[in-house]
Amino acid sequence: MSEALIPVTSIARRLARLEPSIVAAATRVARSGTVLLGPETEAFEAEFAQYVGKQRCVAVASGTEALRLSLVALGIGHGDEVIVPAFTAVPTAASVCATGATPVFVDVDEFTGAIDHESCAAAMNSKTRAVIVVHLYGRPAPFPELGIPIISDAAHAHGALTGANGLDAGATLTAYSFYPTKNLGGMGDGGAVVTDDEELAAKVRLLRTHGMTEGYVHREVSTNARMSEFEAAVLRSALRVLDDDNRARRRVAERLRLAAPMLRWQESHPDHVFHLLVARVADRERWRASLGFATGTHYPVALTRQPAYQRFVRAECPRAEAWAEECVSFPCFAELTSSEIAVVAESLERCQS
Ligand SMILES: Cc1ncc(COP(=O)(O)O)c(C=O)c1O
Missing domain, CATH: 3.90.1150.10 (Aspartate Aminotransferase, domain 1)
Structure with a gap:
């Protein structure tokens, strides 16, 4: 692409605009001596939960991890099926495969690109455990009524789903990505799970740090899906704009x-x-x-x-x-x-x- 062309998006311009707050965030973290799971992450979780109108937020390493840990927290794995729209970014489906479950693709609406509710109903069977609804391009998608947990993929939808408009109220868990081009973008990879369900939030929190509770005692088999303090500090200032x-x-x-x-x-x-x-x-x-x-x-x-x-x-x-x-x-x-x-x-x- 020629430099002269007006781009679709620009990380460079965003970073130039936010540079003073990014530098301030780096200084704060460097001086704190804590680089993971410290006060910036805790503060970001509280501020983002309040912003989206949910009780709990757990910051994680990426949007894909937010989706995967949401599925695992629901107990989804081998032998289970999860309904996924056939038109979305690949990570929506990759997260399902990463749990060992099977993604079942269904068609989308011609005009909105949102998952089609009739196609969801047709895809249901005894193995279906959840549906992932993607708010494609940042347009809030309506949730189907299927009697199974709904995971809201809000990777494109920071600010579209709030407590005030209630558009995410039907979601069991909602997954955000903070990839740098996103409306709320960070300095690298990042993600978050938000939910009103305290037990599920606690499960995701446990799963993001190897399922470890107290020092080196592991209650779940899991992996590392932590967000860095620097990422959290940058996201806190980005949230303000x-x-x-x-x-x-x-x-x-x-x-x-x-x-x-x-x-x-x-x-x-x-x-x-x-x-x-x-x-x-x-x-x-x-x-x-x-x-x-x-x-x-x-x-x-x-x-x-x-x-x-x-x-x-x-x-x-x-x-x-x-x-x-x-x-x-x-x-x-x-x-x-x-x-x-x-x-x-x-x-x-x-x-x-
Ligand atoms: C709709 C959708 N879901 C999930 C993801 C995954 O997010 P991440 O890149 O932070 O893992 C993306 C990323 O672009 C996305 O567009």
Whole structure:
């Protein structure tokens, strides 16, 4: 990609903007002498739980670990099945496989990309133990009523699901990723599980440190999924600007959607936080070659067509595969300048398909 092109997202610009708070976080941690599981992690957990309106938060090493530990805390493993949307980032399904359980792919909605509830009901059997609902691109997805635990994959949805809007109230556990490009992004990998269930939170907490309770006594077989103090300290300051950043993303999205009303945009939602601003375009490669800015593809291959995951396919998922063929992500991040937004908008006005 040429440097001159306006990018879809920019970690460099975000880091430049947040540099003073990142340096302050590093200094604080260096002076504290505690690099893991200390006061920054505890404070971040309390602040993030309050922000999303849940009783408990457990900070972990990544979004994938947040999903995996949620599944393990529910007792899910070999012989169990977990329903997963066929159009999402691969880690949603990878986390299920990492527990030894089987992901069962179901189709998504044509307009929102959210998991299709009828397809979920059709995929249920005596082995089905949970469903993972992905809030694709930051658009809150409704939860199906299946009588099984719901894991909410909120890797794209920081700020979209709050106590006030109640949109995550039906989730048993919710998994966040703090990968640097996310709306709440850190300095490396990071994730969190939030829940109102104290027992499940305690289980995840135990599982993130080798299942160890007191000094070198292990109550569970597990691995290391800790978040560093530095990551937690950076996330604490990033959390303070999350609402402003989400407002900026919404303004960009609104401007670009208005510039190209004929594009097939992901259906709107009042609480959408636009981790990604996406439309569907037939003949995608030809169309985007004519644009004067960078675009992305999230995601180019549905899980049903991924070489490593095809063996799990049971039902056809044509709508998921159509999303993969047609999705185009547009520049949408807080540091975009108004002149860049105008360039993208004008280019879109000229190139509506
Ligand atoms: C929808 C979704 N779920 C889960 C994850 C996994 O998060 P992480 O990269 O922090 O492991 C991602 C990461 O991009 C994601 O997009």
